Amino acid sequence: xxxxxxxxxxxxxxxxxxxxxxxxxQVTAVLVLVMLVAIAVxxxxxxxxxxxxxxxxxxxxxxxxxxxxxxxxLSPIYGTLLSSLIALLIAVPVSLGIAVFITxxxxxxxxxxxxxxxxxxxxIPSVIFGMWGLFIFAPAFAGLEPWLTSHLGPIPGLxxxxxxxxxxxxxxxxxxxxxxxxxxxxxxxMREVFLLTPPMLKESAYGLGxxxxxxxWNVVLPYTKTAVVGGIFLGLGRALGxxxxxxxxxxxxxxxxxxxxxxxxxxxxxxxxEFSEATTxxxxxxxxxxxxxxxxxxxxxxxxxxxxxxxLQNSEGQ
Amino acid sequence: MSxxxxxxxxxxxxxxxxxxxxxLTSSVLITAFALFWLAWILLATFxxxxxxxxxxxxxxxxxxxxxxxxxxxxxxxxxxxxxxGTLMGTPVGILAGIFLGEFGKGSKVASTVRFFNDILxxxxxxxxxxxxxxxxxxxxxxxxxxxxxxxxxILLLPIVLRTTDEMLRLVPSQTREAALALGxxxxxxxxxxxxxxxxxGIVTGVLLAIARISGETAPLLFTALNNQFWSxxxxxxMANLPVVVFQFAMSxxxxxxxxxxxxxxxxxxAVLLTxxxxxxxFAPRKP
Numbered sequence: 001x002x003x004x005x006x007x008x009x010x011x012x013x014x015x016x017x018x019x020x021x022x023x024x025x026q027v028t029a030v031l032v033l034v035m036l037v038a039i040a041v042x043x044x045x046x047x048x049x050x051x052x053x054x055x056x057x058x059x060x061x062x063x064x065x066x067x068x069x070x071x072x073x074l075s076p077i078y079g080t081l082l083s084s085l086i087a088l089l090i091a092v093p094v095s096l097g098i099a100v101f102i103t104x105x106x107x108x109x110x111x112x113x114x115x116x117x118x119x120x121x122x123x124i125p126s127v128i129f130g131m132w133g134l135f136i137f138a139p140a141f142a143g144l145e146p147w148l149t150s151h152l153g154p155i156p157g158l159x160x161x162x163x164x165x166x167x168x169x170x171x172x173x174x175x176x177x178x179x180x181x182x183x184x185x186x187x188x189x190m191r192e193v194f195l196l197t198p199p200m201l202k203e204s205a206y207g208l209g210x211x212x213x214x215x216x217w218n219v220v221l222p223y224t225k226t227a228v229v230g231g232i233f234l235g236l237g238r239a240l241g242x243x244x245x246x247x248x249x250x251x252x253x254x255x256x257x258x259x260x261x262x263x264x265x266x267x268x269x270x271x272x273x274e275f276s277e278a279t280t281x282x283x284x285x286x287x288x289x290x291x292x293x294x295x296x297x298x299x300x301x302x303x304x305x306x307x308x309x310x311x312l313q314n315s316e317g318q
Numbered sequence: 319m320s321x322x323x324x325x326x327x328x329x330x331x332x333x334x335x336x337x338x339x340x341x342l343t344s345s346v347l348i349t350a351f352a353l354f355w356l357a358w359i360l361l362a363t364f365x366x367x368x369x370x371x372x373x374x375x376x377x378x379x380x381x382x383x384x385x386x387x388x389x390x391x392x393x394x395x396x397x398x399x400x401x402x403g404t405l406m407g408t409p410v411g412i413l414a415g416i417f418l419g420e421f422g423k424g425s426k427v428a429s430t431v432r433f434f435n436d437i438l439x440x441x442x443x444x445x446x447x448x449x450x451x452x453x454x455x456x457x458x459x460x461x462x463x464x465x466x467x468x469x470x471x472i473l474l475l476p477i478v479l480r481t482t483d484e485m486l487r488l489v490p491s492q493t494r495e496a497a498l499a500l501g502x503x504x505x506x507x508x509x510x511x512x513x514x515x516x517x518x519g520i521v522t523g524v525l526l527a528i529a530r531i532s533g534e535t536a537p538l539l540f541t542a543l544n545n546q547f548w549s550x551x552x553x554x555x556m557a558n559l560p561v562v563v564f565q566f567a568m569s570x571x572x573x574x575x576x577x578x579x580x581x582x583x584x585x586x587x588a589v590l591l592t593x594x595x596x597x598x599x600f601a602p603r604k605p
């Protein structure tokens with residue numbers, strides 16, 4: 001294509017702007033990578049004084065004492081991991097049930113409204129989940145807790161998880177609300193990847209006389225396994241960083257209690273609650289160090305999730 | 319012999335059918351269970367929010383504890399920061415999306431950016447808030463509306479980038495080739511032809527992103543913080559709806575808690591309306 005057409009070369013419709021335009025878009029795209037690196041570097045930079053002062057003890061000490069200006073992050077890290085894991089334990093079977101219902105069971109006219117409604121759950125601002133959790137769910141849950149304590153409490157071992165006064169707020173309530181929040185993410189990914197299963201595979205299984213559940217369990221799930229796990233990890237990433245809902249209901253106590261009904265705390269809840277009160281530089285630095293730890297955890301989880309999701313997509317493309 | 323084998327296979331069949339029925343019934347129940355929570359949350363927000371809804375909500379600023387008042391400064395602050403964040407984040411997101419969608423085929427840079435953009439999209443918003451705290455609030459010496467807007471822009475960027483990329487890749491290459499054959503340079507083809515063909519999808523993405531950032535609370539705690547008074551000064555702390563709802567709901571004061579419910583209702587309505595709006599815009603494209 002002649003680029004030097006006379007009288008055209010300097011006009012606005014000249015190809016001479018193609019390269020700069022491409023470079024401009026490339027620079028903005030690379031900005032995303034720069035930003036992720038900058039996030040890691042700036043949080044580490046700001047948290048460095050705390051890491052240097054407390055060393056490895058920052059990760060394994062439970063001594064969070066603003067008065068003495070001593071900080072150990074074990075209980076928030078523990079609370080973050082525990083509440084997210086319990087949330088996953090609840091959310092994964094629920095998401096699977098929803099995905100099976102929408103892909104295999106629901107009559108066509110019901111599929112869209114149900115999936116829209118489930119997706120609506122994802123759109124609700126998390127501060128509303130938190131308020132609802134504190135004012136409405138927690139009082140109702142407090143009524144259920146004595147039942148949990150009296151029925152599950154006597155079981156040796158497991159019973160330790162269900163001791164204590166029924167307050168409604170605590171690690172279990174926070175996990176429960178987290179699970180409601182991540183169900184839409186996990187179930188929509190499950191639904192999407194279930195639909196990627198080649199119909200021929202499913203029909204062959206049906207042709208051999210398999211039941212719907214056997215097709216899902218023995219054909220669809222094995223085929224979509226990595227992507228399903230990727231979707232679960234994506235939900236885990238959400239749960240780990242969720243702030244508002246957890247802050248309202250986890251109880252904000254720097255302690256590691258055996259009972260799930262007892263109040264605890266999480267990294268994000270500590271940040272949201274204590275940031276404006278953090279007056280000493282070491283306090284601030286410890287909070288930013290907590291932020292760095294959260295970033296590292298979620299980053300690892302999300303990269304794993306993405307890699308697993310891409311694997312199915314790539315095999316799809318071949 | 320054949321009788322017993324027959325009855326064994328009969329019982330195996332009925333066992334399989336029973337398990338199938340059990341699983342399918344529970345999947346229906348589970349779906350109903352999830353919808354029940356949605357209904358409960360919506361209902362609670364609507365009833366409590368409507369009970370607290372008064373005209374002064376939109377006419378007066380946030381009150382001191384015990385006084386009457388509204389959320390005017392919070393609405394205004396949210397509008398300013400969401401607006402500014404959208405204005406800053408959208409062009410960057412679209413430009414970066416153009417690189418991925420138009421120049422990205424076979425490009426290593428593009429696939430790397432696509433991968434990490436999804437990571438940025440799912441990174442907890444509280445982390446982005448801390449980042450802007452370190453990058454803007456500390457050097458500027460204080461919380462500010464500007465820092466809040468930057469935060470929201472960064473949260474919006476990956477969503478816009480992703481939809482632009484996806485929508486551009488849906489535009490058939492014949493459209494580009496036709497425009498190029500007419501002698502238009504590629505940059506012009508992108509801006510005037512493909513971007514326009516993808517516009518309804520991109521607008522939907524921007525709207526969804528706005529819905530998401532307008533509910534963001536945690537990151538604003540470290541950047542814009544809050545302001546009890548009317549202020550549109552971008553260099554100073556700025557009131558905003560989510561943080562006011564958070565602080566008022568956590569307070570022990572009845573009046574503040576009621577305002578929090580009213581604020582939550584408005585936030586919820588905004589999200590629902592945006593959802594409906596995106597469906598209307600996007601509907602004609604999806605048969």
